[in-house]
Amino acid sequence: MKRLIKDFTLDELKKWVEEAGERPFRANQIFEWLYKKNATDVNAFTNIPLALRKKIEEEFILNSLRTIESMCDGESIKFLFELVDKNAIESVFLPYSYGNAICISTQVGCRMNCAFCASAIGGMIRNLSAGEMVDQIINVENVTEKKISNIVLMGSGEPFDNIENVFKFIDIVNSKEGKNIGARHITISTVGIVEGIYKLSEYPKQVNLAISLHAPNNQLRNELVPINKKYPIEEVLKAVDCYIEKTNRRVTFEYALIDGVNDSDECAKELAKMLSGRLVHVNLIPINPVNEKGFKRPPRERIREFYNILESSGIQVTIRRELGSSIAAACGQLRARHYKYIL
Numbered sequence: 001m002k003r004l005i006k007d008f009t010l011d012e013l014k015k016w017v018e019e020a021g022e023r024p025f026r027a028n029q030i031f032e033w034l035y036k037k038n039a040t041d042v043n044a045f046t047n048i049p050l051a052l053r054k055k056i057e058e059e060f061i062l063n064s065l066r067t068i069e070s071m072c073d074g075e076s077i078k079f080l081f082e083l084v085d086k087n088a089i090e091s092v093f094l095p096y097s098y099g100n101a102i103c104i105s106t107q108v109g110c111r112m113n114c115a116f117c118a119s120a121i122g123g124m125i126r127n128l129s130a131g132e133m134v135d136q137i138i139n140v141e142n143v144t145e146k147k148i149s150n151i152v153l154m155g156s157g158e159p160f161d162n163i164e165n166v167f168k169f170i171d172i173v174n175s176k177e178g179k180n181i182g183a184r185h186i187t188i189s190t191v192g193i194v195e196g197i198y199k200l201s202e203y204p205k206q207v208n209l210a211i212s213l214h215a216p217n218n219q220l221r222n223e224l225v226p227i228n229k230k231y232p233i234e235e236v237l238k239a240v241d242c243y244i245e246k247t248n249r250r251v252t253f254e255y256a257l258i259d260g261v262n263d264s265d266e267c268a269k270e271l272a273k274m275l276s277g278r279l280v281h282v283n284l285i286p287i288n289p290v291n292e293k294g295f296k297r298p299p300r301e302r303i304r305e306f307y308n309i310l311e312s313s314g315i316q317v318t319i320r321r322e323l324g325s326s327i328a329a330a331c332g333q334l335r336a337r338h339y340k341y342i343l
């Protein structure tokens with residue numbers, strides 16, 4: 001069976017090239033075609049000997065994705081991609097003033113089953129490989145003809161449930177021979193898998209961390225984020241404190257505001273008390289309604305009041321710019337629609 005060439009780090013590809021009877025520098029040339037020029041056809045590799053090109057073609061898949069659908073809301077573009085095994089995933093292209101970002105998926109589906117998330121509908125199908133994550137960047141760059149400078153792992157899936165492939169992906173996109181995207185421009189968003197947060201604290205690259213919190217106490221969080229029963233808030237905060245101590249990097253807490261569920265003054269005060277004194281930033285996300293989940297976005301004034309309570313308590317806080325909500329940007333929605341989980 002053919003393997004995906006983008007699952008190989010440079011060292012791994014050098015080994016393969018040597019086994020194929022060529023000198024290791026050929027791997028650097030191949031990397032240049034794949035990551036600097038975004039080539040998806042081996043015939044474009046004009047400085048590679050024909051025999052080696054033929055061998056690459058025989059052994060490797062050069063592009064693991066096919067665009068099924070893309071939707072643009074004037075700013076952001078959402079992509080639905082088909083994988084080689086016919087599963088589908090989503091990625092979102094987000095232009096910001098500081099550069100172009102991409103929100104990538106790390107799994108097909110997700111097993112965490114958060115109450116408001118479309119990614120969980122249909123359950124977890126499988127992990128994505130490192131190369132399938134890299135290919136989301138290559139394909140989005142090729143379609144938009146724009147360079148990506150920032151990556152958020154906030155599409156479908158839980159990155160720390162697929163941590164080895166995620167770290168390999170980061171190695172490839174961060175390497176100067178690969179996409180050369182700085183680690184500080186990469187953010188991992190997690191539901192709070194404590195072992196993953198500790199591993200990230202030890203990880204040599206300065207990758208950003210975002211925690212999907214969504215509730216200021218265990219009782220409410222157990223309902224919204226079921227994995228909280230395994231990793232309660234205190235354990236998550238302990239791991240976050242360790243990450244901050246080791247890296248001295250500010251951590252973002254994502255808080256999806258749901259009308260009448262977690263948007264009260266009491267919730268805001270409890271949240272402020274919990275996070276006070278920590279090197280954190282709270283990102284308030286007005287929930288993207290997912291039809292069959294039945295949650296609604298709070299009124300604008302409620303969001304503003306929640307924000308004010310946090311801000312006046314000295315917490316650094318922002319309300320997320322709602323890029324892409326009109327095209328179902330809450331990841332998993334387009335895929336769910338594709339499979340008719342949501343009509």
Ligand SMILES: C[S@@+](CC[C@H](N)C(=O)[O-])C[C@H]1O[C@@H](n2cnc3c(N)ncnc32)[C@H](O)[C@@H]1O
Pocket residue numbers: 114116117118119153154155156157158159189190191210211212254256285286287288289290330331
């Ligand atoms: C889809 S998750 C993927 C990353 C990781 N699994 C996590 O939970 O952080 C990325 C972010 O989207 C949020 N999210 C999921 N469904 C949403 C919705 N319907 N509206 C707004 N945000 C949502 C999640 O809570 C999380 O903060």
Ligand code: SF4
Pocket residue numbers: 110111112113114117118119120155156157158191212
């Ligand atoms: S919010 Fe994150 S962890 Fe929860 S179901 Fe969605 S993708 Fe999975």
